[in-house]
Amino acid sequence: MAVAPGADEVHGAAGFGHRFFLEEPLSSAELGELEDQVGVVLPEEYRSFLLTVGRGGAGPAWGLFPVRHAESRWQWEGDGAEITALNTLAQPFPYITAFNPADGLPGPPEDEDFDSAEAYEEAEEAYWDNYYQVIDAPEHSVGLIYLCHLGCAYREALVVSGPARGQMWGDNRADGGGFAPLVDSCGVTQSFAVWYRRWLEDTESQLMMQTPDPPS
Structure with missing residues (x-):
């Protein structure tokens, strides 16, 4: 995909984006250390990706946040990755519906x-202070690993603890939309592998449409 005509036109690939680059996978020892630090075994599809594909890079939107070792611990890095509360990943994300x-x-x-x-200005300031305290309360995002930034503060995350474990969810608080599971065209919730493969397939289709026909 990186060398296909039109690759730079894929959303999130050019400039400071992922440029279709995947960082090297984690070793089994590194993954074990990561899971020990966050206190939870990651969902199997994501574990498999980290071990056999890459620790981050090319992926939906502006790319898959890479997990890296920094400051004596493992953490996800990227614009929005800091929302992942590493010390609450083992706490169950309690929701199953939007x-x-x-x-x-x-x-x-x-x-x-x-x-x-x-x-009026005092009342408005008090209202917005309360509003953001409510919608940004940390209990809403326990058990979530934020994996990508769509832009404009819209983000998508993997549920790693709780009844929705293994599902991908969208965090749309930036426009007051709350949280919702990501679903396919049939309304079925997307797992990590389905979510990532869908991006691959959609990107491949976009690039094929831009590939010129061979001369006759």
Whole structure:
């Protein structure tokens, strides 16, 4: 794919993107050390990928966050990877259906409800402070490893603990959309392997459409 015509036009591949490069796989010893540190055995499909394909790089959107050893421990790196709370991965992600932490919150204040601009600004500031405390609460993302950044703070993550273990979920809090499992065209939840293969197939199809026909 890296040398195919149009490769630089694939979303997330050019510039500071992944450029279709895969970092070398983890060794069994490295994976064991990683799992010991985070306190959880990773889902089998992702474990297999780390051992036989690569520790990160080429993948959906801006690429698959690589897991690297830094500052005496293993961690995922990339724009958004820092959201992964390494010390809570063994805690069960409690959800099995889409949810929005913002559901039930009152709407933002209306300026006509206040006697002065200063009072309205104070109320608005208090509202947004509370809003972000609620939607960004750490309990919403326990048991999740964030694996890629779609751009504009939209991210996708792998559930590693809890009833949805092995599923890929989207974190759409950037636009108030909450969390939801990623599903295929039939509504079936996507595992890591299905998610990654779908990107491969979609990218291959995009590149084939840009390949010129051979001369007759």
